[in-house]
Amino acid sequence: MTRLRxxxxxPAAVWVALFVFAPLAVVAAYSLLTRGAYGGLTxxxxxxxYERLADPLYLKILLRSFRIAGLTTLLCLVLGFPLxxxxxxxxxxxxxxxxxxxxxxxxxxxxxxxxxIFLLRDTGLINSVLLGAGLIREPLRxxxxxxxxxxxxxxxxxxxMVLPVYAALERLDPHLVExxxxxxxxxxxxxxxxxxxLARPGIVAGAVxxxxxxxxxYLTPDLLGGGxxxxxxxxxxxxxxxxxxxxxxxAASLALMALVMxxxxxxxxxxxxxxL
Amino acid sequence: xxxxxxxLTLAVLAGCxxxxxxxxxxxxxxxxxxxxxxxxxxxxxxxxxxxxxxSGEEMLAKVxxxxxxxxVAFPSNSLIExxxxxxxxxxxxHEWLPNLDHLEENLRRPPWDPGxxxxxxYMWGATxxxxxxxxxxxxxxxxxxxxxxxxxxITMLDDPAEVLGACLKKLGWSVNSTDPEQLRRAGEEARAQxxxxxxxxxxxxxxxxxxxxxLAAQLWATTAAQAIAESGELAFAYPAEGFPLYxxxxxxLRESRRVELAHRFxxxxxxxxxxxxxxxxxxxxxxxATARRLLPESLRNDxxxxxxxxxxxxxxxxxxxxxxxxxxRDRIWTEIRSA
Amino acid sequence: MSRLLAVYAAAAYAFLHLPLxxxxxxxxxxxxxTVWEGLSLRWYRTAFGNAQLIEAAWNSLVxxxxxxxxxxxxxxxxxxxxxxxxxxxxxxxxxxxxVTPEIVTGISLxxxxxxxxxxxxxxxxxxxxxxxxxxxxxAYVVLVVLARLRTLDPSLEEAxxxxxxxxxxxxxxxxxxxxxxxxxxxxxLCFALSFDDYVITSLVAGVDSETLPMVIYAMGVSPVxxxxxxxxxxxxxxxxxxxxxxxxx
Numbered sequence: 001m002t003r004l005r006x007x008x009x010x011p012a013a014v015w016v017a018l019f020v021f022a023p024l025a026v027v028a029a030y031s032l033l034t035r036g037a038y039g040g041l042t043x044x045x046x047x048x049x050y051e052r053l054a055d056p057l058y059l060k061i062l063l064r065s066f067r068i069a070g071l072t073t074l075l076c077l078v079l080g081f082p083l084x085x086x087x088x089x090x091x092x093x094x095x096x097x098x099x100x101x102x103x104x105x106x107x108x109x110x111x112x113x114x115x116x117i118f119l120l121r122d123t124g125l126i127n128s129v130l131l132g133a134g135l136i137r138e139p140l141r142x143x144x145x146x147x148x149x150x151x152x153x154x155x156x157x158x159x160x161m162v163l164p165v166y167a168a169l170e171r172l173d174p175h176l177v178e179x180x181x182x183x184x185x186x187x188x189x190x191x192x193x194x195x196x197x198l199a200r201p202g203i204v205a206g207a208v209x210x211x212x213x214x215x216x217x218y219l220t221p222d223l224l225g226g227g228x229x230x231x232x233x234x235x236x237x238x239x240x241x242x243x244x245x246x247x248x249x250x251a252a253s254l255a256l257m258a259l260v261m262x263x264x265x266x267x268x269x270x271x272x273x274x275x276l
Numbered sequence: 277x278x279x280x281x282x283x284l285t286l287a288v289l290a291g292c293x294x295x296x297x298x299x300x301x302x303x304x305x306x307x308x309x310x311x312x313x314x315x316x317x318x319x320x321x322x323x324x325x326x327x328x329x330x331s332g333e334e335m336l337a338k339v340x341x342x343x344x345x346x347x348v349a350f351p352s353n354s355l356i357e358x359x360x361x362x363x364x365x366x367x368x369x370h371e372w373l374p375n376l377d378h379l380e381e382n383l384r385r386p387p388w389d390p391g392x393x394x395x396x397x398y399m400w401g402a403t404x405x406x407x408x409x410x411x412x413x414x415x416x417x418x419x420x421x422x423x424x425x426x427x428x429x430i431t432m433l434d435d436p437a438e439v440l441g442a443c444l445k446k447l448g449w450s451v452n453s454t455d456p457e458q459l460r461r462a463g464e465e466a467r468a469q470x471x472x473x474x475x476x477x478x479x480x481x482x483x484x485x486x487x488x489x490x491l492a493a494q495l496w497a498t499t500a501a502q503a504i505a506e507s508g509e510l511a512f513a514y515p516a517e518g519f520p521l522y523x524x525x526x527x528x529l530r531e532s533r534r535v536e537l538a539h540r541f542x543x544x545x546x547x548x549x550x551x552x553x554x555x556x557x558x559x560x561x562x563x564x565a566t567a568r569r570l571l572p573e574s575l576r577n578d579x580x581x582x583x584x585x586x587x588x589x590x591x592x593x594x595x596x597x598x599x600x601x602x603x604x605r606d607r608i609w610t611e612i613r614s615a
Numbered sequence: 616m617s618r619l620l621a622v623y624a625a626a627a628y629a630f631l632h633l634p635l636x637x638x639x640x641x642x643x644x645x646x647x648x649t650v651w652e653g654l655s656l657r658w659y660r661t662a663f664g665n666a667q668l669i670e671a672a673w674n675s676l677v678x679x680x681x682x683x684x685x686x687x688x689x690x691x692x693x694x695x696x697x698x699x700x701x702x703x704x705x706x707x708x709x710x711x712x713x714v715t716p717e718i719v720t721g722i723s724l725x726x727x728x729x730x731x732x733x734x735x736x737x738x739x740x741x742x743x744x745x746x747x748x749x750x751x752x753x754a755y756v757v758l759v760v761l762a763r764l765r766t767l768d769p770s771l772e773e774a775x776x777x778x779x780x781x782x783x784x785x786x787x788x789x790x791x792x793x794x795x796x797x798x799x800x801x802x803x804l805c806f807a808l809s810f811d812d813y814v815i816t817s818l819v820a821g822v823d824s825e826t827l828p829m830v831i832y833a834m835g836v837s838p839v840x841x842x843x844x845x846x847x848x849x850x851x852x853x854x855x856x857x858x859x860x861x862x863x864x
Contacts (some may be wrong), residue, residue, distance in 0.1 A: 004782045005699040012693030012753065016708030023723030024711060026730065035603075038358030038596055040340065057607075061486025061614055079627065086624040089617070092797070097624075098803065099855040102295035106809040106851055107638070107844035108831045114480075115634030122489045124351055125637065141428070144475045158631070163804055164762050167797040171766045187616040201762045208713065209758065215767040216716025219813075227434045227746075230747050232615040235720050241333035246722075253719040260714050297643075300822045305833040325822050328668075328833050333819065337722075343728035345738040345822040 009056040016083060031250035039244030049251035058235070058252075062259070065232040068146065069214035072153040076161040076210045077203065079154065084165035084202075085195065098166075105159055113223045116152055119145060120224075127162065144226030153214055160213075161206035168202025224262065232256050284477065286340075299537050302335060302346040303522060307399065309550075309557035312484050316544050322537060339364055339529055340504040340567045347532035348541060353388045353523045354437075354594040365394045366528040375546030378566040386544075387593055395525035396542050397563035399498075399554075402521050402583075402591055403438055404514045406485060406500040407492040415438045418446040427472045429491040434476040436609035437594060438520065439466055441496060445517045451592050454601035463608035467615050476613070485510055498560045501542050501580040505559060514587045521591040523563065540608035635848055658842040668830055668843065673826040678741065678816075679809040682748035687802045688750070690756025691794065695786065697757070698764045709754040717789035720751055721818035728819060739821030747808040747819045755808065756801040763797035764790075 031049055033041045083101075090097050104112065117124045120142040127139040142148060172195070180190045196203070217235035236256070239249025302315075305328035313324050329335045330333075332352050338344045344605050351359060370376060376384075377390065383397040404509070405415050416423060421430050421442070432439050441451035443462035453459060474490060482503045484490040495503075500512040526545060528538040544550060551567035554560070561581040562568060568576055575581070597605065645655030663667060685749065712720070724747050761808065771775065775785040791798075805834060813828040831840050 004786070005696045007696075008699075009696030009702055009705060010687050012757070013702070013705045013708075015689060015750070015753060016705055016712070019727075019746060020712045020722065022707045023720075023727040024715070027723045027727045030726070036362075037599055038361060040337070040358075040362055046370075057611060057614065061610075064614070069682055082620060083622050083627045086620040089620070093859070095799065096855065096859045098800065099851075100628065101531070101631070102803045103851055104635050104808055104827075104856070105633060106810055107842070108849050109811050110637060110813065110828065110832055111840055111844050112634045115637050117480075118637060119634065121484065121487070123484075123487045155631075155634075158349055159804070159807070163800045167759050167800050168766055169764045170796050171763060171793075188848070191703040191835065194472065197624050198766075199767050201725055204761045205749060205758045209755065212714055213717070216718070219716070222434065226473075226477060227613060228475065230471070230610065233718070234613070235610060236716055238610070240337065240718060240722055241331060242609075243602065244333065244336075245603065247608065249722075250719075253716055255718075257711070257714045262708065264710065264714075275757060326824060327822060330833055337725070337818065341725075341733075343732060343738060345727065399638075 014016070027250045028254060031254055033247050035245045037246055039246070041162055048249045050255070052248060053251060055256055061230050061235055062232055062256075064230070065215050068150060068153070068229075068231060069211050071150055072157065072214050073161075073207050073211045075150070075154045076158055077207065080158055080206070081165060081196075081199075082160035083158075084162045084169055084199075085191075087162070087166045089170035090172070094170075097135050097145050099163065101159060105106075109224075110219070111150060111158060112155070114222065116148075116155070116224065118150055143224065144228065144230055146225065148224040149229050152220040153217060156220060157210045157214065160209040163207065164205035165199055165202040168199045168205075172198055215256065215260065233265075279523045281589065296323050297379075297534060297537055298323045298325060299348070299534055300327070300346045301541065302327045302329060302339075302349045304328065305330065306349055307350070307524070307554065307560070308309055308317045309553040312545075312550060312554060315467045315550075316541065316601045319544075320540060321538075324541075327482055331595055339531075342531050344529075344531070348528055350398060350524045350525060350526055351395075352594070353386065353397075353525060356388045356525060356527070357596045359527070360394055366530045366531055366532060366535055368396070368528065368542075369397060372536065373543050373546070375543050377420050378546055378548055378564050380563050381567075383563045386523065387524075387578075388595075389525075395527045397523050397545065398522065398526050398545065399560045400523035400563055401561055401579040402497045402514065402519050403433070403441070403494065404497060404500070404512055404519050405492055406481075406495040406503065406510060407514050408485065409509050409511050411491055414511065414513065416513045419517070420471065420515075421492060421494065422446075424471050424472065426491055428474055429489070430469075430473055431475050431477050431481050431490055431493040432469070432473060433494050433496075434478050436605055438494065439476070439612070440605060440608065441547075441594075442515075445515065445519065448517065449532060451518075451520045452597070454598065456604060459604055459608055460600075463612060465479055466608075466612045470493055470612065470615055482597045501559045501578060504580060514583050514590065516590070518590040518592060521593045523593070633845070634636070637843045639845040642650070642838060642845045644688060644838060651674040659846070661839050662842045662846070667825070668827075671766055671825045671830040672843070672847075673829045674741065674824055676825075678744050678826060679806050681745050682752060682801050683700050683805040684748045685745070686752035686805050687798060690801065691798055692782050694757045694760035694764055695790065698761060700841070712751065712757075717812075717814040718818075721747070721815040724750065724815070725818045728752075728800050739819055739824075741821070741824040743819045743821060744816055744826070747815050748812065750809055751812075751815060751860055752805040755804055759801040759804065760794060760797045763794060767793055771845040786820075806846040807840070822832050 027108055030041060032047070034044055034046055034048065036042045055264050087094060087097055121127070122139040126142060130136045131139065174193055177190055180194050185193065216233040217231060218237040221229045221231045236249050236252050239245045239252060292486035299322055300495060301324055303326065313326050317324050336350055336352065336355060339346060339349060343378045360495055373396065376396065379397060384392070386397060389395050405421065407415055440462050443465040444451055444453050444458060446465060449458050479499045480488055481493045481495065482499060485503060486563055497512060504510045504512065526542050528535060532538055545551065546564060546565040548570055550565060551562045552570040555562045555567065555571060555575060641656055643654050644652060645651035645657065728743050732738065741819065772785045772789050775789045776782065780788065811828060813832055816826050817829050820829065834840050
């Protein structure tokens, strides 16, 4: 028993040690250094960067990020669950539908964002159609606001919810659903009472896979939010580019990661739920 | 036995491919003509690996290590001093750069490298206001971008140095100000403008200007020139209060092991025909005076790319920021964007 | 309910594919701006004539294929090992990898490679990109496969071993096939993540390893880029349909 287990875990363990822990240790070291005269890193070693984080401005950004990421996750769940269910029940055509699901995501993310810009613009497709049909008098402001950002994030992260939920649901015994129906349950309550609980590991995985990257997103808020919606990802990215303040960027990243790891840890320890 | 021979053959073939020397050049995208690199390769019998980047910081992050693999890069003038201090640049040997004489007068002793010991100016530009001709009155000053009538149809660049620079100029100060009070006031101006803005957006605004979504935008002269060439409904103004100037310079990285070949490349770029071809292809303003004389009339005296001297006088080169000022500016930028 | 689900799925697919369809339409637009001006193939001609683009596309494919194979193998085995017995260290590492913002992953790997290579005299290149891609894909694979592993009945493996199979055989013949859909899903996810990655790749790519997202980001809003993505989507679509046709045959 033990030898196989070790053999299986060993490659992943070595990989993680080398390419996750070691680089993050380097980032931790960066966060304790000071910004050089024109960027770069120099001694002295200091907690200065962390102290700078304790500022209402950054708290505001953090709260906004949590809010947007939370909304995105919820929407992905609501929109993605039925899709995952459909996929799990689609029988022999399963792989075809899966591949069709992933197809848009093999084209560049950036291009898809630009396509949404084209759709949502004042002179874009949606407004043109609505104006032409006489349904509205003036173009709707669909772009460069928080709503557009959330739309873009949901669009970008939907498969991250659908795939894990599908993987969990696929194994489901279809007789369970039949049994519930036989016992008189209506379809909707079948979903609530039977399917959702059984798909829980997938839902939890999906929620984590959507929520966390959303926190660190910066391209979508920049492109679809017009640079007017600052999320945690934008702040961090800014430090490594125009501000050239790597220590502060490193400190902000580690702080964000700690903030996310803590509730994850509590959630999983308390609920006995485990993701990994 | 067979395997050893096979291995030897592979090794020999691999060695053969490496015979032609290679130069790795890292440049901004769309900064050379289609034949610039192939012609260089053919004439000097070398291979050039030509990579491009979208932001100076991205380039800096890669070359900071000192073993990025690149030989030549094109930082903008405000990065020259920081890179030199960090020991990233190789000193230039003028005896290998006879074509330096072709440079524009005002760029032969530029403020960021008076002796041209570290860099060779390549292209330069300015930031101003691109707008639709139908706009009455036309915005000829930064203050025009604070116009209430244009609410929701104005954009600014997604760049703290540019936005704060415009605000500082509007208030009558230098774009390179490090004074906390001036910077604070500039931040207030930007925050006051934000409700009128559609977005903070860079070159992508070109599309929206052409389509009419946006009426006036803070934009680089070269991008504006490219847009105007494609649509006659657009115009560009150099703001009356003054505006920032920038120049992209060719440098040789200290890590390069092909310093002489890199010099040959820089000298090649300085040839008037080569520089002129680049301008014809990309619609940028070249630092090469002789090349400019070779350009067709429409490009040579394009008021967007080459404004008259009295306009140019109002321009101010970007300078590198000391740490404290940079930190303050960055914080103000974060405040502006999350307002 | 099946009918409802099917209708919903159709709508969802339409939503997902709409931007793609828009791009396809405008890739045939003769104007370079998003104002329709007439039918033209010029952008496709430009795309095929652009050596940098083709090389970048090839690099992306190679990197994505390598990274997918490696990450899926490492991750599936790792997930199996983890479910047999918890390993807090490995789990912590995988959590960390999930929680790290992309730019931090990129910067941390860049810093790590720089430091490492200074002593080895190596440079950034295709190999560093593949290593980076496997790193950020690994956690996703483990996650997806584990979610599935948990729904499996462990007694099946025990039964196989009672019948004389070794541990390894039990894994290969019983568990792995049952994991099929999860591994496939994880592989698809990996490929998409890797093929489309910009942030991390641009930081750790070397002189020789330009990928498609990097070139596309450089080109910006360009109809050539629309043409490229339409080609990719079309090619993949054909491939998928062919695979389905073969499977049914």
